[in-house]
Amino acid sequence: MAAEIKTLAPQAVWSFFYDLTQIPRPTGHTKASEEYVLALAKRLGLEALHDAVGNVLVRKPASPGLEGRPTVTLQAHLDMVPQKNSHIEHDFTKDPIDAYIDGEWVTARDTTLGADNGIGAAYAMAVLADPTLKHGPIEALFTIDEEVGMVGANGLQPGFSKGDILINLDSEDEGLLFAGCAGGVDVNVRLEYKDQEPLPEGDIAVRIALTGLRGGHSGMDIILGRANANKLLARFLKEAIAGYGARLSSFEGGTARNAIPREAYAVVTIPEADADGLWELASDYLDIFQTEYKGIEESISLRLERVELPKTVVPEEIQDGVIGALDACINGVQSMLTEFPGIVESSTNMARVTIGGGLFTATFLVRSSSESRKDYVASQIESAMNLAGAEVEFAGGYNGWAPNASSAILQTLRRAYEEVMGVSPEVTVVHAGLECGIIQGVMPDMDMISIGPDIRSPHSPDEKVHIASVARTWEVLKKGLELI
Known part of the structure; x- marks a missing residue:
């Protein structure tokens, strides 16, 4: 009991x-x-x-x-x-x-x-x-x-x-x-867009679920090299869009700013003729992820299922910019302390990502024992997101x-x-x-x-x-x- x-x-x-x-x-x-x-x-x-x-x-x-x-x-x-x-x-x-x-x-x-x-x-x-x-x-x-x-x-x-x-x-x-x-600082990202983009004719809808990751504390556990669900899903989506004509309708990943995301989900549409190829791509990427994180993540899952068609998709220029920015953004350990070997000096966690309904948001938690490093890591995220047209705000900073x-x-x-x-x-x-x-x-x-x-x-x-x-x-x- x-x-x-x-x-x-x-x-x-x-x-x-x-x-x-x-x-x-x-x-x-x-x-x-x-x-x-x-x-x-x-x-x-x-x-x-x-x-x-x-x-x-x-x-x-x-x-x-x-x-x-x-x-x-x-x-x-x-x-x-x-x-x-x-x-x-x-x-x-x-x-x-x-x-x-x-x-x-x-x-x-x-x-x-x-x-x-x-x-x-x-x-x-x-x-x-x-x-x-x-x-x-x-x-x-x-x-x-x-x-x-x-x-x-x-x-x-x-x-x-x-x-x-x-x-x-x-x-x-x-x-x-x-x-x-x-110390730390939150990097909050926001981009509004018109949610009026019609679905490409003849497309089917697919829900992508990346789950089974270990997650953990975004400070204490960041040195362990655990996978970030948001980063992995963005990586997969980039190729699905470029190689199979996928169109993004929604993205939902992570739940807390100080937890490494364990799960992320997306809904895309895709020409029905390319559906088999998308399933094969998912199988290939699952093998890649399992190989890259062998000994760290033992339960990675990348599942696809056909679902009902959404009402809209994200405009193509927004979709490409946002997914590219997520793929480009630094994540994980960025520098180590020299005076305390084996201890992380600075890191970042892509904690939460949402796309859909006319709004893209992302939250990153940047940590560093160095104020200048903290500012620089946050600035790199800001630069990537600004290139995608998003607004960036720094909040909740602490020494x-x-x-x-x-x-x-x-x-x-x-x-x-x-x-x-x-x-x-x-x-x-x-x-x-x-x-x-x-x-x-x-x-x-x-x-x-x-x-x-x-x-x-x-x-x-x-x-x-x-x-x-x-x-x-x-x-x-x-x-x-x-x-x-």
């Missing part, structure tokens, strides 16, 4: 986490989880603040005799990425997550689990609820809507938090101390978090890891948009670090969190609070 999750150790952490899985909390719908935290604070008799944006801050007094220590702010976000497999019905605004134990992991059936960042929030709540821990003054800061635009962090006002030290609980690799992160080699909390957490685990942790930076960079802009004197247990495939229905690593990271966190 799913409720068995509550019996895992440490019981308090898993109990709070399971409660969060039962509270629908996709980005933009965190009110119930905010109320849950406020109710917990009231039950524990702790001071709680709720700002205008929706962030919740709970204060816990220091253990007796430790009142003079620095104030530690434990920080996590309440929202989760809503991703599901296409064959199931699930309303993330209403339905709980069907979480369960699968061997050494906790995962969910056909949806994201929400361990990103539910486990971090559960750690913070467990600290608040445990009267036996030894620590100085504690704050727990629960931000909202991190996954789309970092709304909560961007809405923080000076003075809301009184912390001297921030421990961000949104990392996903046990044994690593994260001392920096990438990275620069590493601080002399950080006191870095040294403290390193010692905590050594005492608990018997080994030294690796210090690195993460190619993802932790809220630390934004919070640092509000509280520039705050010393920061980020830790977390092993979470795999976040932002996808394959998301899972390692049970034993949750327990070990809990021990490290407790020891760190004791040592500060």
Whole structure:
């Protein structure tokens, strides 16, 4: 039974986490989880603040005799990425997550689990609820809507938090101390056209479905070289148009700006005489994709089926320009950090594409530890899309978090890891948009670090969190609070 999750150790952490899985909390719908935290604070008799944006801050007094220590702010976000497999019905605004134990992991059936960042929030709540821990003054800061635009962090006002030290609980690799992160910016593309183009006479309609990709977190998983469904489908469509006279009617791919697209769909029309050739082309491209992504993507599917004729197709000049731009746009890793070998410096994710009904839209999420690289990668996308006649807007930009080699909390957490685990942790930076960079802009004197247990495939229905690593990271966190 799913409720068995509550019996895992440490019981308090898993109990709070399971409660969060039962509270629908996709980005933009965190009110119930905010109320849950406020109710917990009231039950524990702790001071709680709720700002205008929706962030919740709970204060816990220091253990007796430790009142003079620095104030530690434990920080996590309440929202989760809503991703599901296409064959199931699930309303993330209403339905709980069907979480369960699968061997050494906790995962969910056909949806994201929400361990990103539910486990971090559960750690913070467990600290608040445990009267036996030894620590100085504690704050727990629960931000909202991190996954789309970092709304909560961007809405923080000076003075809301009184912390001297921030421990961000949104990392996903046990044994690593994260001392920096990438910044990011959304590249939003839009092109309107007249939806009046009649179908070529004698054409039939074909629906193309490119599915079965692994997807994943567009920052953490981008280095794994996973396929992007939007890119693969655009590549196939370019040849279908050039070689078989296909005319595009619609395109729909990707669901979230920070998830690598797992599925993309298109409807085209084609002369009936060329239908067999299109099916052969699809078979050829499936072989190509399977060969190119061997060992990375094991379940790629490219299926064609005949469907009812649409009312219109995209004007040919728009079709050719847009598909060409999608094919030309850079995607994936663009540069690597030299000071942290094996860590991505800059990347881009072609997250969402829609065409049809007189409108083409696309959303890219560009990430980089370098502001100049971030600007350049975004500019390259802008150039390709401008050549297709589309308008481009940059939005939701946020700064990275620069590493601080002399950080006191870095040294403290390193010692905590050594005492608990018997080994030294690796210090690195993460190619993802932790809220630390934004919070640092509000509280520039705050010393920061980020830790977390092993979470795999976040932002996808394959998301899972390692049970034993949750327990070990809990021990490290407790020891760190004791040592500060």
